[in-house]
Amino acid sequence: METRSYEKYFRQNRLPHLWCPGCGNGIAMKAIVQAIEHKEGWTQDNTIIVSGIGCSSRASGYMDFDTLHTAHGRAIPFATGIKMANPELNVVVITGDGDCTAIGGNHFIHGCRRNVDLTVILFNNNIYGMTGGQASPMTPLGKKATTAPYGSIDRPFDACKLAEAAGATYVARSTAFHVQHLVKMIEDGMDCKGFSFIEAMVQCPTAYGRRNKIGEPAKMMAWMRDNAVMKNAWDKLPDDKKTAEKFPIGLFYKAETETYDSAYHRIQEMAGVTA
């Protein structure tokens, strides 16, 4: 077979990964390394992968870079420290819906606000998978979880809207079904100087799909195929067609604003940096 050039970005001796059969995280992880591969100047030596805790965050251990598996919810502060300590490094954050929007929610919005030059990819599987299927802030209304046995009554976050409102300068969404699109969304996010946020919808057949009788992994992906609407089409869709299941994917927001490290560089000059 022809060598798959992205395979060099994996720590071969760590594979196969620990994710369940049919888990979408593997698809999203590959999309990230393919996006990195497309980026001129991004190497395994100058790109840092930072993750939190949870299923998504185990990705860092499989990726052959300097990698940091932090504490639950804390990936963005660690990543901010790395980027500000050495702005030459490309810093990618891998997080999950619980990690990013519950325990790490405050760090998330403040990372957006500061416009730290990070690429944050949220693997949204709508559930706490690692701990066995508890409701997350992105579990849809009415869906079941071990801690919402009668269906969730907690209104979910739209992490993309949250990121945009908080000041992120690149916001996009894609899914594990739309693989090439997902790679493109991540790649464009990496191109954007500033806080880039990409929500990658991934299926969790074990802790979410099964409990909610959505079926096999492929059925969950087919649901993504059938319900995702490209942003352009979504904008033209009459409101009565935007049913509960339908959701937009694509680039939602993009802006050019000074990054935090460049702003701080100005501060250093104002202070009369000598070293």
Place this chain on the structure above:
Amino acid sequence: MSARLMQGNEAVAEGAIAAGVRFFGGYPITPSTEIAEMMAKLLPKVGGTFIQMEDEIASMGVILGASLAGKKVLTASSGPGISLKQELIGYASATEIPAVIVNVQRVGPSTGQPTAPSQGDVMQARWGTHGDHSIIAISPWSVREAFDLTIKSVNYAERFRVPVILLMDEIVGHLRENVELPAENEIEIYPRRAPKISRAEGYEPYAPDEDLVPNIANFGEGYHVHVTGLIHDETGFPVGSPKVTEDSIRRMHEKIERAADEIIEVQQEFMDDAEFAVVAFGGTARTAYEAVLNARAKGLKVGFVRLITIWPFADKIIAQLAKKVRGILVAELNYGQLVGEVQRAANGACLVKLCRKYDMTIFEPEEILASIENLVAEVK
């Protein structure tokens, strides 16, 4: 350098810069805020970075990230903020990321008396985070020593790759003294440890060096290091085995225990003829010293023992002391924390009594003197 009037917190900031700290993440909290304010002013001048984070947890996270990227780092806070930092202090222990945490203690628990002095975080410094871990905590009693011990904290953090708590109290933090700071060439700096072999030669980030401390490569240097809070083997990758778990936790303790005699610093005065001793630390030691002088003026043979290193605890020194004197008075600005350690180390060799205060005011020398006289009377 000529003498100048300086506050204890200011001396911490100056000491940090002198020690090579180039990254500070913080969050405002009384009575430590001046450290953050000073760092905000000083760091950009030397090419360093100050960042005010959204909370205390993030302040801890951001410095650990910066430390992995090769910077010497420090954060400062007080009781409630230090509580929030504990999660990532545990992370720093487990991942062996050098970091200094300054705690300018105030009255607690909770918001307590935010502007008033206390020494109530002695046990928090040691056991605040979860799980088995080792830690170093040192405590200055003067403005100049705040400067010196900040440098020492940074050096210890780098050398042992362990979180170091600089255990200040509001007394020393807000104390103003005329101090003369050492010249740059008089300051000893422990450099960031570096890998001794290349990746190709089989470098492993968590392989211990002779002193049991690993030489973990900084991010961006091409070593492709994996850092995780999961128990990991020498490669840095998680391993779910009893042996690796045991070895890892043991090494993290032994790297400090092995160097304990060197780390533990205790100042002893008037001990030659002492029949009694007053043990104190930090700001309280200043009053205790005055009380000891007053007691000696009254003809009481009292010595002065100041713990500079709080953790690891000075077990051997206190055990020897307990065999030498007839009674020990522990003076501390809390309900009684350090006294338990002194009793444990003394192991019944002499009477150990507590002189405590927790009413938001500092000790008067007379109060400690009265306790000394009570101790003497009780033994005789």
Place this chain on the structure above:
Amino acid sequence: MKSEFTLKLERCKGCGICVAFCPKKVLEIDTLGKVVVARPEDCIACGQCELRCPDYAIFVDKLKEAAK
């Protein structure tokens, strides 16, 4: 045959994603729970299986003209 398959079966978890999204129904999951190329002659080398395999277990290369 238009294609050549490479299977890394130690990585395959038998999730069935490749089977479901194959437009020509070339693939099956065997009794051991691993992917098997049941009808290689039907493969059009579209790569949908490889694209969505979450475990990087299946690779499909278009056979070059010369190899025919």
